[in-house]
Amino acid sequence: MHGFHGAYLRFDLTSGRAQRIPIPTRVLRAYLGGVGLGTWLLHREAPVGVEPFEPAAPLIFSFSPLVGTPLTTSAKFAVVAKSPLTGFVSDALASSQFAIAGKRSGVDAIVLVGRCSEPSVLVGETLRPTALWGRSAAETEEALRDEGAVAAIGVAGENRVRFATLSHDGRHAGRGGLGAVMGAKRLKALVVGGSRRTTLADPAEVRRLGRDLARRSLGKATAKYRELGTAANVAAFERVGALPHRNFSGKAGASVDSLTPERLGADGQHERASCASCTIGCEHRYGPDGQRVEYESLFALGPLCGIEDPEIVLSAARVCDELGLDTISAGGTIAFAMECGERGLLEGAPRFGAGDDLLTLLPEIAHRKGLGDPLAEGSRRAAERIGGGSLGFAAQVKGLELPGYEPRALQTLALGLAVGTRGADHNRSGAYELDFSDRVDRLYGDARAARLAVGPENRAALLDSLILCKFLRGAIDELETEAAELLRAVTGLDFGTDEIAASARRVVAARKAFNIREGWKPSDDTLPDRFLEEPLPDGPVAGARLTHSRLKEMVHSYNEARGWSREGFLPPAAMKDLLLDA
Numbered sequence: 001m002h003g004f005h006g007a008y009l010r011f012d013l014t015s016g017r018a019q020r021i022p023i024p025t026r027v028l029r030a031y032l033g034g035v036g037l038g039t040w041l042l043h044r045e046a047p048v049g050v051e052p053f054e055p056a057a058p059l060i061f062s063f064s065p066l067v068g069t070p071l072t073t074s075a076k077f078a079v080v081a082k083s084p085l086t087g088f089v090s091d092a093l094a095s096s097q098f099a100i101a102g103k104r105s106g107v108d109a110i111v112l113v114g115r116c117s118e119p120s121v122l123v124g125e126t127l128r129p130t131a132l133w134g135r136s137a138a139e140t141e142e143a144l145r146d147e148g149a150v151a152a153i154g155v156a157g158e159n160r161v162r163f164a165t166l167s168h169d170g171r172h173a174g175r176g177g178l179g180a181v182m183g184a185k186r187l188k189a190l191v192v193g194g195s196r197r198t199t200l201a202d203p204a205e206v207r208r209l210g211r212d213l214a215r216r217s218l219g220k221a222t223a224k225y226r227e228l229g230t231a232a233n234v235a236a237f238e239r240v241g242a243l244p245h246r247n248f249s250g251k252a253g254a255s256v257d258s259l260t261p262e263r264l265g266a267d268g269q270h271e272r273a274s275c276a277s278c279t280i281g282c283e284h285r286y287g288p289d290g291q292r293v294e295y296e297s298l299f300a301l302g303p304l305c306g307i308e309d310p311e312i313v314l315s316a317a318r319v320c321d322e323l324g325l326d327t328i329s330a331g332g333t334i335a336f337a338m339e340c341g342e343r344g345l346l347e348g349a350p351r352f353g354a355g356d357d358l359l360t361l362l363p364e365i366a367h368r369k370g371l372g373d374p375l376a377e378g379s380r381r382a383a384e385r386i387g388g389g390s391l392g393f394a395a396q397v398k399g400l401e402l403p404g405y406e407p408r409a410l411q412t413l414a415l416g417l418a419v420g421t422r423g424a425d426h427n428r429s430g431a432y433e434l435d436f437s438d439r440v441d442r443l444y445g446d447a448r449a450a451r452l453a454v455g456p457e458n459r460a461a462l463l464d465s466l467i468l469c470k471f472l473r474g475a476i477d478e479l480e481t482e483a484a485e486l487l488r489a490v491t492g493l494d495f496g497t498d499e500i501a502a503s504a505r506r507v508v509a510a511r512k513a514f515n516i517r518e519g520w521k522p523s524d525d526t527l528p529d530r531f532l533e534e535p536l537p538d539g540p541v542a543g544a545r546l547t548h549s550r551l552k553e554m555v556h557s558y559n560e561a562r563g564w565s566r567e568g569f570l571p572p573a574a575m576k577d578l579l580l581d582a
Contacts, residue, residue, distance in 0.1 A: 003065030014114030033064025036465030038080030073469035090176030095275035101149035106196035148193030154324025163329035201492030221474030299404030300331025306352030332401030411445030430456030
């Protein structure tokens with residue numbers, strides 16, 4: 001085969017047994033790779049109703065046919081599992097040499113099941129005990145660097161913090177607690193490598209397409225990311241009333257002027273970098289330690305917690321990286337605890353603006369000590385324990401904390417967050433693209449906006465399965481057409497535009513189907529009461545509101561646009577199309 005290896009490695013950590021299992025070509029064509037292939041494997045490998053921390057729960061590393069080619073931003077891998085935070089599907093992406101090394105191991109995916117008898121590392125197909133338990137992911141990677149590319153967890157993953165990450169080269173597969181799944185398996189690190197490269201069907205054409213895509217990746221559509229990075233969104237979102245403050249209370253909080261990229265780099269302590277095989281170079285590092293930081297980390301550890309001191313925010317981001325904590329869920333859960341403290345619902349909780357307390361609480365969460373233990377469960381479980389109506393202002397969907405977008409100010413995105421299969425998630429929805437266009441009224445979601453939201457979600461699923469960076473989307477006019485062209489040149493298979501569009505829809509449906517089999521209910525596709533009962537009290541769009549009934553109608557319109565039942569269940573024809581029996 002070209003582009004694909006046609007098999008996945010299944011490694012049982014309990015028995016130490018490795019199996020190379022063929023993947024039917026029609027499945028590879030149907031799901032491509034990345035989160036698509038990973039979702040199909042999750043259906044195949046996860047027993048119905050399995051708990052995420054049980055040995056039988058699979059942890060899946062999935063590559064794509066484009067990995068190892070000269071195509072810009074293609075050095076990405078996906079990690080897929082049943083989330084310990086939500087109980088539903090979780091998939092996260094990271095860009096690094098781990099993807100290239102993993103693909104060279106001669107498989108399209110690696111599936112880990114079972115549990116090690118003691119803390120261990122898996123090097124290729126050799127499992128051995130390790131003394132690295134208790135070390136950071138970066139320290140673990142350094143210790144194993146000579147043996148291959150390393151994906152490792154920090155102490156948060158070891159302690160099964162439900163929003164723990166796993167990482168390679170400081171880049172995290174961050175959302176949904178995938179690091180905790182790895183920690184529950186007593187696996188500190190996975191080390192991959194090899195020399196089994198896939199061939200290209202038309203190397204000259206792949207090089208031509210690669211040069212053209214690289215040229216466009218340096219155009220106007222990506223200029224913001226190169227010059228300022230996603231941190232530029234801090235000021236932009238504040239201007240339009242979409243930047244959340246103080247646990248999404250909608251109340252004016254601390255100034256964000258000090259957290260803009262211009263201010264962060266004002267003292268000259270600013271560096272740019274790129275992911276592996278990337279021409280865009282969106283990575284920006286600030287401060288004396290060269291801390292990698294993006295908008296979501298700045299939002300979650302800054303204004304969401306009422307903090308404006310850039311040194312504290314950068315320090316908090318560094319601590320999260322060292323411990324292996326998802327910055328969005330860490331900031332969101334602490335902001336929730338801060339509001340509980342302000343309301344007198346949680347003894348010992350810090351107050352908004354308490355930067356020193358934030359820095360103290362992060363290690364307590366990672367080590368599950370004191371107040372950190374209940375917060376390590378995430379904001380939804382913490383709210384269920386605290387009571388007092390706190391679930392109504394725990395800013396999460398299905399258990400996953402909200403990213404840095406105010407739903408009442410971006411109401412098409414509000415729908416995307418509500419129906420998201422991995423929970424509150426802007427990266428899998430893409431509906432915010434509509435809110436920032438002239439195609440919808442961002443302050444009044446309606447049925448038309450709901451139907452339009454299907455398109456960006458399909459395109460996100462396609463990019464995550466190919467896998468290509470979403471920052472390329474503005475440089476590609478017809479994604480399905482271009483994806484078919486790229487895949488024909490790489491694989492030699494006669495991919496067509498319609499087939500590619502069907503693959504994108506299938507990936508979205510497969511994720512929904514997994515959630516349904518794991519107990520999803522239509523009532524799960526909603527937002528917390530805060531966003532549906534309280535209008536925004538101040539700011540540029542003061543008075544903006546979204547109601548229970550209007551969101552419900554949007555959800556119904558979205559489901560119908562997908563060809564599902566009005567409540568969100570998949571019809572038999574859609575289930576058959578998923579090839580789950582292949």
